[in-house]
Amino acid sequence: MARYNPKEIEPKWRERWNAADAFKTRVDRDRPKYYVLEMFPYPSGRIHMGHVRNYAMGDVIARFKRARGFNVLHTMGWDAFGLPAENAAMQTGAHPGEWTYSNIDHMRRELKQIGLAIDWSREFATCDLGYYRWQQRLFLDFWNAGLVERRESYVNWDPVDLTVLANEQVVDGRGWRSGAVVERKKLSQWFLKITDHAEDLLAALDDGRLKGWPDNVRLMQRNWIGKSKGLRMQFRFYGGTKSPDGAEAIEVYTTRPDTLFGASFLAVAPDHPLAAAYAAKSKEAAAFVEECRKSGASQEAIDKAEKRGFKLPVEVEHPFIGDRRLPVYIANFILMGYGTGAIFGCPGHDARDFEFAKKYRLDIIPVVLPFGADAGEFSVDQESYVGPGSLFNSDFLDGLTVEAAIEKAIEKIEGLGIGRAATQFRLRDWGVSRQRFWGCPIPAIHCEKCGVVPVPAKDLPVELPHVDAAVFKTPGNPLDRMPEWRNVPCPECSGAAKRETDTFDTFVDSSWYFARFATDPAKWPSGPVDKGDCDYWMPVDQYIGGIEHAILHLLYARFFTRAMKKAGHVSMEEPFANLFTQGMVTHATYKDEAGNWVLPDDVIVEGGKARMAGDGAPVTIGSIEKMSKSKKNVVSPIDIIEKYGADAARWFILSDSPPERDVEWTDAGAAGAWKLVARIWETVEPCADVLTSHDGDEAPANANVELRRATHATVAAVTDDIEHFRFNRAIARIYEFLNAFKKARESDEWSRAEALSALIRLIAPFTPHLAEECWERLGGTGLVCSAPWPEADAALLRKDEVTLPVQVNGKRRAEISVAADADKAAIEARALGDAGILRHLEGLTVRKVVVVPGRIVNIVAN
RNA sequence: GCGGGCGUGGCGGAACCGGUAGACGCAACGGACUUAAAAUCCGUCGGCAGAAAUGCCGUGGGGGUUCAAAUCCCCCCGCCCGCACCA
Numbered sequence A: 001m002a003r004y005n006p007k008e009i010e011p012k013w014r015e016r017w018n019a020a021d022a023f024k025t026r027v028d029r030d031r032p033k034y035y036v037l038e039m040f041p042y043p044s045g046r047i048h049m050g051h052v053r054n055y056a057m058g059d060v061i062a063r064f065k066r067a068r069g070f071n072v073l074h075t076m077g078w079d080a081f082g083l084p085a086e087n088a089a090m091q092t093g094a095h096p097g098e099w100t101y102s103n104i105d106h107m108r109r110e111l112k113q114i115g116l117a118i119d120w121s122r123e124f125a126t127c128d129l130g131y132y133r134w135q136q137r138l139f140l141d142f143w144n145a146g147l148v149e150r151r152e153s154y155v156n157w158d159p160v161d162l163t164v165l166a167n168e169q170v171v172d173g174r175g176w177r178s179g180a181v182v183e184r185k186k187l188s189q190w191f192l193k194i195t196d197h198a199e200d201l202l203a204a205l206d207d208g209r210l211k212g213w214p215d216n217v218r219l220m221q222r223n224w225i226g227k228s229k230g231l232r233m234q235f236r237f238y239g240g241t242k243s244p245d246g247a248e249a250i251e252v253y254t255t256r257p258d259t260l261f262g263a264s265f266l267a268v269a270p271d272h273p274l275a276a277a278y279a280a281k282s283k284e285a286a287a288f289v290e291e292c293r294k295s296g297a298s299q300e301a302i303d304k305a306e307k308r309g310f311k312l313p314v315e316v317e318h319p320f321i322g323d324r325r326l327p328v329y330i331a332n333f334i335l336m337g338y339g340t341g342a343i344f345g346c347p348g349h350d351a352r353d354f355e356f357a358k359k360y361r362l363d364i365i366p367v368v369l370p371f372g373a374d375a376g377e378f379s380v381d382q383e384s385y386v387g388p389g390s391l392f393n394s395d396f397l398d399g400l401t402v403e404a405a406i407e408k409a410i411e412k413i414e415g416l417g418i419g420r421a422a423t424q425f426r427l428r429d430w431g432v433s434r435q436r437f438w439g440c441p442i443p444a445i446h447c448e449k450c451g452v453v454p455v456p457a458k459d460l461p462v463e464l465p466h467v468d469a470a471v472f473k474t475p476g477n478p479l480d481r482m483p484e485w486r487n488v489p490c491p492e493c494s495g496a497a498k499r500e501t502d503t504f505d506t507f508v509d510s511s512w513y514f515a516r517f518a519t520d521p522a523k524w525p526s527g528p529v530d531k532g533d534c535d536y537w538m539p540v541d542q543y544i545g546g547i548e549h550a551i552l553h554l555l556y557a558r559f560f561t562r563a564m565k566k567a568g569h570v571s572m573e574e575p576f577a578n579l580f581t582q583g584m585v586t587h588a589t590y591k592d593e594a595g596n597w598v599l600p601d602d603v604i605v606e607g608g609k610a611r612m613a614g615d616g617a618p619v620t621i622g623s624i625e626k627m628s629k630s631k632k633n634v635v636s637p638i639d640i641i642e643k644y645g646a647d648a649a650r651w652f653i654l655s656d657s658p659p660e661r662d663v664e665w666t667d668a669g670a671a672g673a674w675k676l677v678a679r680i681w682e683t684v685e686p687c688a689d690v691l692t693s694h695d696g697d698e699a700p701a702n703a704n705v706e707l708r709r710a711t712h713a714t715v716a717a718v719t720d721d722i723e724h725f726r727f728n729r730a731i732a733r734i735y736e737f738l739n740a741f742k743k744a745r746e747s748d749e750w751s752r753a754e755a756l757s758a759l760i761r762l763i764a765p766f767t768p769h770l771a772e773e774c775w776e777r778l779g780g781t782g783l784v785c786s787a788p789w790p791e792a793d794a795a796l797l798r799k800d801e802v803t804l805p806v807q808v809n810g811k812r813r814a815e816i817s818v819a820a821d822a823d824k825a826a827i828e829a830r831a832l833g834d835a836g837i838l839r840h841l842e843g844l845t846v847r848k849v850v851v852v853p854g855r856i857v858n859i860v861a862n
Numbered sequence B: 001g002c003g004g005g006c007g008u009g010g011c012g013g014a015a016c017c018g019g020u021a022g023a024c025g026c027a028a029c030g031g032a033c034u035u036a037a038a039a040u041c042c043g044u045c046g047g048c049a050g051a052a053a054u055g056c057c058g059u060g061g062g063g064g065u066u067c068a069a070a071u072c073c074c075c076c077c078g079c080c081c082g083c084a085c086c087a
Helices: A006-019 A049-067 A083-092 A096-112 A129-144 A194-206 A215-225 A257-262 A273-281 A283-294 A299-304 A351-360 A402-416 A469-473 A513-518 A521-526 A531-537 A552-566 A637-644 A646-655 A667-687 A690-694 A705-723 A727-743 A749-763 A768-778 A824-833 A835-841
Strands: A033-038 A071-074 A148-158 A163-165 A183-192 A227-236 A249-254 A265-268 A309-317 A325-331 A342-345 A419-425 A444-447 A451-454 A487-489 A496-499 A542-546 A579-582 A585-591 A603-606 A609-612 A618-626 A801-808 A811-819 A846-852 A856-861
Touching: A006 A646, A006 A768, A033 A049, A033 A513, A033 A531, A049 A071, A049 A542, A049 A579, A049 A585, A049 A637, A049 A646, A049 A705, A083 A096, A083 A469, A129 A148, A129 A513, A129 A552, A194 A215, A194 A227, A194 A552, A215 A552, A227 A257, A227 A309, A227 A402, A249 A265, A249 A342, A257 A402, A265 A351, A273 A283, A273 A309, A273 A325, A283 A309, A283 A325, A309 A351, A325 A351, A342 A351, A402 A419, A513 A531, A513 A552, A637 A646, A637 A667, A646 A667, A646 A727, A646 A768, A667 A727, A667 A749, A667 A768, A690 A749, A705 A727, A705 A749, A727 A749, A749 A768, A801 A824, A801 A835, A811 A824, A811 A835, A824 A835, A824 A846, A824 A856, A835 A856
Parallel strands: A033 A071, A033 A542, A265 A325, A542 A579, A801 A856
Antiparallel strands: A148 A163, A148 A183, A227 A249, A227 A419, A265 A342, A309 A325, A444 A451, A444 A496, A487 A496, A585 A618, A603 A609, A609 A618, A801 A811, A846 A856
């Protein structure tokens, strides 16, 4: 018997699929469509196990849906702009474009070895001019639609590398590469007005439009959008005085206007205009503001930071209490970016205000009494009270609940004309400017006379200049240093002007790629997307990716889709109907005697102990962690494919754990998957052409009903499991069936042919190459990747007889066999007559018999 | 601190709406084949007691609801994830 050799067989079938154009997709209105999409990869150059898991899951769904008669769109492309290419240019002198495209070539070759059912004719990279030119067009359309704004904002500035850093690139207040202390710098930046859609982005999370999304992702987005309802109101300076900048009042935002009678101070953010106004006049104020700016870069600093304030030489009036004046502070814990950047402090009912008041010995006036508490005894000496209750010490609010008092207070303030009810979002507008080379140029021109002017659509694309790799040796954005690219005539006045040198955040690139995939490539030269094609394919029916994108990517894509709709490019507003977030691939970590991380490939593990493969030196086995280069606990998918084949790799990575959970890659598990592949081939090999001789005929009289039941039960179960993303369970069912098939080896050939025909089609989404080889061997028609999914015969799923457990007082004491349609009385009689049961009922009186047909019998006796 | 989730054999996990706990796989062990090993095949495999039949215990710990709890409720312990001074 020929041993199954994936090295020969797998490439053979990939060529056949290719030759048959098996996965090429066209609009076909006769079939229901199904768009399955995995988050596209960054072209780092090599695939890793996370890719294998992600794309294997998508591929199972794609192949399964194809077999079930859907017109399936399944594509691949490259999220190809971004910093690593520039880093590579700095380190190796390679041009970012050349580096990226050569990575793509290499990675595409690797990815193809997995055997994915993908329409490669739709492949593109976001750094293709043919893609990003249309992104510029979308931006202009958004600009026209009022969704683009230019605004000053603070950025993390690395003064050595002359670049803006993302928050995660700031480590302990220093640039991750240069180690220089990061400065906060105010820059004019481009913003997309995602907050314009905040209300709808939030509403869709709960109104059923995203019912196919996991609850935790919806929750994370809800918290991120962070809607709160409250009151914006003015506090007038005492006695009509004005601040140095001429203001007569401070506007604050609060969600607790009910606690106004407990107010004992006001505080403004260090970036607040009032703080700036006093800083200009007073050295002490300026020093305090400066100090606040310096601290607070890292998370740790915020955690530890003590609440501190600087008292300003002004007071404000309380709106309800004529003779109460409140001091005003600049405080380090107030955020300029939220609300109005100013608050009133009620120490009795806010933990932060309480801490602040304790430190500066401010009044703590309780105004909310917990239900059932005694007003005379209640105090807030130790901590603030933030729970529910009824108001006291609060004049016209006394006796009201917190909720009622909030409404009443807002009403009163609005009546006085010094404030309005207001909704506030935590979500900020999306800053899309990046001071980098390797990204999509923002199509704008700065003219001294005309200001900021969009590049006219006819002048698009703004192409990245072809530069020598050496320019990346100098810190900063090379675009800033290229006058021949930068200097252009103003489109409006034709005077001397300069191009915008910022490029887009790469999250922009990934915010519409799904709609580009849905557009027929023949139409790519004529627009960003084709509305008709998108109407057919969108939304994505199943989107699959890592949980790490739960907030930003998914929220941006949702916003972008709304923006594209507003600009008339598409009709849908939610891009992803169903979302699945898969877990990570983990592996044990190893360290040598010197404490250095060691690659699993260099380690031999036996009987729970590890040693170096080379010299046998002892190795410590560490914790199981996400595969990462830094801890060296990586296993190369390509090595595994070399060793066991792509099918075994796909099988194992889906078999061991539920898809949403982390999976631990173990060599034993991979070897086990290989055994399964060999076992299926060995099962099929002796049965050459059984499908040719038994295809489509009726079950003969001698058919093995038991095997047929197992076949059809397995088909039903596996179908249901794949439908619900329970790949690990589907695989367990296939193992179970294989065991049943083996036991039925004396069975008639017809039933065995039926079983094998079903088996091969069931494994096809998981191990597609093996399935084709088996299908051919069995004499199946055509390619198995185009064969219809097996159907379970309902008649064979019904059982005539069922086994029921019988309990006495909740403990299982026997099993009985009864007809499936037996009534309760008959079941009860059978149970009470069972010898084993009688033994347990000796000396007891039966009080009650619970019969759940098809499930269980429980006899209660004492 | 706030929000969410999880806890089942040596391990990954299964158990649908409260109804036979441990499917399936891995590891381990015993046996067959082999000069031997690997591979393969057959079998055992939660704990305790027992030769066995069988019995008792058992889903992080404690309590509760129920004829019946891994599943529902309350308290506690542990782990993981997200957010983090958002007024």
